[in-house]
Amino acid sequence: MDIETIPGVGEKTAAALSDLDDPERALRDGDVAALARAPGISDGRAARIARAAIRREHGDPGGFAATPRAQEIYRDALDLVADHAVTRYAERRLETFYPSPSRTRVEEAREFAARAMDREPDDEIRGALAGVEPLESPPSVRVRDRCLATTDAETYARAQDALPEVSVEIVDDARGLADLARGYATVVALDDAFTGVEVEGDVRVEPDALEDPATVVPERTLAFFAHNRNRLRAAVEVHRVADLDPPCDLDALADALARIDDDGNVADDDRLERLQTAVDDLDAAVSTAESVANDRLRGAIEERDVTIEGADLLSLVEQGAGVDSLLQRELADEYAAAVDDARDHLVDALGLDDYADMARRAFPDQPTFPVERDEEVVSRLREELTTARDRRATSLKREVATDLADARDDAERLAEAALELDVELAIARFTRAYDATLPEIGGEGVAIEGGRSPLLDVPYEAVDPVDYEVGGVALLTGVNSGGKTSVLDLVALTVTLAHMGLPVPADSARVEHVEELHYHAKTQGTLDAGAFESTLREFGSLVEAVRSGEGGDVVVLVDELESITEPGASAKIMAGILEAFDATDATAVFVTHLAREIRDAARTELAVDGIEAEGLVDGQLVVDRSPVKNVLARSTPELIVEKLADERDGFYVELLEKFD
Known part of the structure; x- marks a missing residue:
């Protein structure tokens, strides 16, 4: 994999990633923890790089969330899942899940989510995960109680490169070796010529020392495990309580970690x-x-x-x-x-x-x-x-370091497996918190049964379930505060999560595979001429792209577009936009209070769905939140007039007739 071909990765970042042991695997797997170990790469930057690598692998051009409101829905969806993560790593790793127009990426993410949904999260695992973090490289080590000695300049240079943690000295003979032995606790002679030389002090002749750093500088090995000691202990505990298949002997690793303290010194001797x-x-x-x-x-x-x-x-x-x-x-x-x-x-x-x-x-x-x-x-x-x-x-450090010398890769896999478990458990907890299900991908339009939006500012248990199916173009009508915008949010959230490969908050759902989601939120107040023109241009570009096939299949959600200008003009403009979409394969839902006017202005038959109010009780609307097909829902004023007409004849009856 050519790292520099990943969008957003320049020469400097590519060089930093190349320092990793296996950057291609980390990029391919979206391994944020491994990518963040590259010099100068934060975990947030690592998540963005991983996401870009995934997009490149699947030929994903991006841009699924095509409007600001669609992007907000994506961030909301991500936050809903990430709120159930324990570790910061899991939060970042979840950012590699994004709504994608690529079928292969959606399927890949769905396979991960399906496995995750089978997990059984519990408080014991959650508690163990609290101490797990990505492993880090320790600060550089400097050892002052021993040195290397050689008579050869080339060996001297190799030793400095191989073991920068200790001093390397050039000596001429055994006398020079003896002088060093008086100043250091241990002297390691690198030349065969010193074999058999008797010098007072701890002088060892080890010609192969440069090939086995752990025997000369066990602090190098121990520094890594000491620096990550608590994280590894937590990862060991996660594997135990979650019954994961570990990459190493958990007891042996735990025993070795128990023998060192946080500074890399051997304890309990x-x-x-x-x-x-x-x-x-x-x-x-x-x-x-x-x-x-x-x-x-x-x-x-x-x-x-x-x-x-x-x-x-x-x-x-x-x-x-x-x-x-x-x-x-x-x-x-x-x-x-x-x-x-x-x-x-x-x-x-x-x-x-x-x-x-x-x-x-x-x-x-x-x-x-x-x-x-x-x-x-x-x-x-x-x-x-x-x-x-x-x-x-030093002897004890060498002993422990020998036990741990080949365990670093296993330790990293152990921590990464625990962190990845948190990603899966976050999805599992999200699934259980919102009674979510993995939607079917395919067919036309969107179909939701028993969907409840977690975006509402009320407890989730208090949200009324909604059934809604839409294919093609539809007007969505209903009383004020009846839940029209909430239905749009639910559709947008369902489409977004489905294309992230994640479960959706519904009893069941089916979502057409599309390439873009366009969600236009309600405009606050009438637009000035410039903004109005810009809005028309935006819809014009979208219509042309869909008509030509360049835009692919899309879902378009619009909330009260009539507020952009005068009602009469708005109805005609919306009728024209809907006519254009109706002639394509787009799925579009327009929330409006001008359904009659739009239908009258349209040259084609437009579907109208209505959120029906069942009436007023003690001044409060009683509403069935699920839209009903082919129903032009009555407005709040009509309901009030109807209530008054039921109570008395005359003026109110005549007024009610105006709504027919």
Whole structure:
């Protein structure tokens, strides 16, 4: 697939999409999540690109919603379905469903919708989906506790490209390797020549390291899973509660994710935690150990009263007298006990038996007061603890990264499957919320049974069901507030959803496959001359296109076109437009209060459907919302006059006769 041939995709966008592993598949499947992983592509932009790719694949010229009101109906239809999505991804993915004149696209979407309608959404799945999002690439990783070493300039360049996360150094010999080992916890030598060389420190000879990055920089692998950890956990849960067929072992993935934290560090390892705590608390532990020794030694000195009074001894100490000799002579046992307390405290605080000997050397045997640490020993202890921590962490990371090294593709499929499930469940929830059904595509015109418009500003349960069938051209009449515009909206919504391949809010429906929907909303007030001319030109172009066959099959819905100018002229204009449509295969419904005048002005017989008012009860209209074929519905004024005529004779009876 030539990406640049997709409408709206330029050179820069095509280059960004080419960075994906399989951009053709993502475009073909409308995979918004995968497309949004391309550099600089937002999820909204990804949805538009996916929609354009689908159109190109099906030879779809677009333009189905041919008027502003038809476009509003499409947005309303999309919102009705998207309102039932849990994830933002599903909302965007649903934007790849659009009303299409392409039969193959409609059929493709209908197959997806049919599968989706069989889904059984429940609150447990919905709750699990709340944590699922498209997986993201993590921020770049930088590892500072290890480096690569080589004697070869070409290998040096390859290593920098292959493993930018770590430092790469050129060394001349084993001595250079030893120097690096003193500055890094781990050194990985890339040359066979270093095999067998003994160097103090953690130096590994791994000539194939560049081919297996996970063993050298496990942080690269872990960063992806750590960054997406919560999303993947949610995706695992979705697969479990929805009983989906997973692309990988869910338990193994969940266990691996449980071993790392959000920063990519290995969690729940006792040895690593104790080493980390020892490094973090070393200075505090040494200081506390000093205090323990000095408190004990101070108490012993103050209580001393045999050879030297305690107060005199303290005075001598403060004057800088021979403290070492005094302590050795008078308090050797007490000093030794105090130092032992300090050593025991430090060893206990570190909690690492294998570092106990070094920790004890932090307090020398030579008597001093106050008791002080040996800074050189403490510094060396800190270095060894830090190195041991880093090596332990790297070893554990390597272990987990090895388990996850080949799992990235499966993880992405796992998240995408969960997100796609949300798309299906949104359609399933929409279906159940509006008792929707997948309409039949074919025949002539539109037929709706038990249809209820969810676009009305009342609770859906309170909407009266409507039956309506129209083929060819028809005038739709009825009382004010009787539901004429609502019927037009229902027809427009049904036609739009049907051509999106989605279910419609009706007990059953049949929709002719058409190429365009023209819906003209009611004009607010009489148009000026320029706007009036523009409206006539618009209808003239549409009529010519339909007559010539260039416009294909269309549905035309018009709401009270008579408001564009004076009633007399409006009736004649509408009669002419309807005559033109009547001579074609177009399906057209015109809502009007001028049905009589239009029929009188027309040279052909025009069908008239009426929304009948059954009468007035307590000043309120009682209306049968389903249009009746071949009935010129009475107006509200006629009903009021009829009510008055029933109550008394004379003037009102005479007035009622004017409506015959």
